Amino acid sequence: MLGSLTLILVCQLIGEIITRVTKLPVPGPVIGMILLFCSMVFYPRQIPSEVETVGGFLLRYLALLFVPAGVGVITHLDLLMKSWAPISGTIIIGTLATIAVTGLVMKFLNRRFATTREERRQ
Amino acid sequence: MNAEIQQIWVYLSTTPLLWLTLTLIAYQFGIWLFGKLGCPPLLNPVLTAVIILVVLLKVCGVDYQTYFRGAQFIHFLLGPATVSLAIPLYREIEIIRKSFVQIIITLAVGSTTAIISAVGIVWALGGEKIILLSVAPKSVTTPIAMGISEQIGGLPSLTAVVVVLTGITGAVGGDFVLNRLRINDDKARGMALGVASHGIGTAHAIQKSRVAGAFSALAMALNGLFTALLLPVLVHFMQ
Incomplete structure (x- = not known):
């Protein structure tokens, strides 16, 4: 240990x-x-x-290890109140868009590679 | 009696013990609540713990430095945990080797999307430059993102917060997006969560499946490397 x-x-x-x-x-x-x-x-x-x-x-x-950094939000409450729109926009839309794009690209490539492998076998 | 309580409080607030313990309790309460209410994504344990602790600190009038003196012991473990991500990678080395080309292409596209969407949305919604620079590395794990933010002229402490909120968003909304797009492949799901929402996304992926967890860990590590190399260069050219 x-x-x-x-x-x-x-x-x-x-x-x-x-x-x-x-x-x-x-x-x-x-x-x-x-x-x-x-x-x-x-x-x-x-x-x-x-x-x-x-x-x-x-x-x-x-996940627990990120809690102390997350509590740091307390030091930026003013900035977050003032610029809530760009910050929450980038966090929510940006993150979900990245998940969608990354997932779709990987799905497309996996399918593409699977078919080329099958073609090679035939 | 009152004086006695005051004395105990004065003693406790100077030791790291109090806030370290409260952080663990808040997180475990978050997990308990999450399970108790049937695991609704919005009740992410990290989110619950952060909210409880922020409210507690505000109510007690304790500042973040005092809190962090206790919580730093947990924060420190992020480094060794990042090193430990080598373990799931090693365990799934065969399956990763088979999809190596797909992984690299997906990573390049995903990582670039993460940076451009982060910066573009702040710019479109009229955010200040300091915010723009602070959110640019938001999809990378905390220690890496803070380092990048400092280097390109952002606020590392704001970056840390945005990174954690990004991770929570991925863990909360990721499954919904992936299900909607009918992405059922564990490799693709893991890659998406790892690239977009780093360690918190990976923690979520590990719970769902071993393969998703390994791909998420790999995506998170590679995205950290890729962003750390790419972003300072990008910022240099944009200025």
């Missing part, structure tokens, strides 16, 4: 160092994720199996 938690934190730490050193605009945790992924792919035996338990625990409560 402890080893797995350490591994996850080490990945994040190296990620943070890499972003600082290379000045990449990519945040440390994302690089950490790539590092953990690569180590799981290339060294599956050396990775403690409880990494799935620790990571699974964090991911099960992923």
Whole structure:
């Protein structure tokens, strides 16, 4: 358990160092994720199996982790009152439109690729 | 008696314990209420918890800094949780490898749609520039979005709020949109939720199916990378 938690934190730490050193605009945790992924792919035996338990625990409560940032709304109540139309518009319409477009593109491509695969078989 | 209560309050309000505990209680109450009333999408537990805590803070006259001193322990876990997204990716590596081309094309289209719709709607509705820059990375997970916002000249704290509200919107309304468009494929559903509404969308997708969860995690991670690389360049050219 402890080893797995350490591994996850080490990945994040190296990620943070890499972003600082290379000045990449990519945040440390994302690089950490790539590092953990690569180590799981290339060294599956050396990775403690409880990494799935620790990571699974964090991911099960992923939504909770956004609550503190969400409560930050309290510091911007004035700005939100003043500009409620553009902000709520972009949040509601923008998000649902993105879901629709992304879902449709993936659905279309999946169908397209499935048919080409079948054609090749025939 | 009154003085005693006052003393306890003074003590509690200086320790991180109180608001850390209340955050956990508010979220669990949100989950309980959600289940109790038959899981109506609008009663998203994150939304419930945020509303309860904002009202509590306002009533008690406590500022956000004091609250965050306790809540930071939860907030901190966003980093390790982001790293942990490697696990569902690894587990579904085969199925992801098979759809790799589709994933990359969908990601590029979805990510661009997210940025353009965010910026375009604020512009069309007459929002100020600072709002425009703050909402541009709204579909990316909080730690990444805050970093981008700071870099392009937005307000990172406003970005964090908009990101969470975007996530809640995706979790609340995503299924409705996807069902309406008859998108039944778990891969497409996961991609849509991950690209548009990051971790909160992914948390929602994981509950629905393993495949949707893995695709959502992948979409969220790739969208974070893609937006972090694309947006600073876009903003540079627009100015």
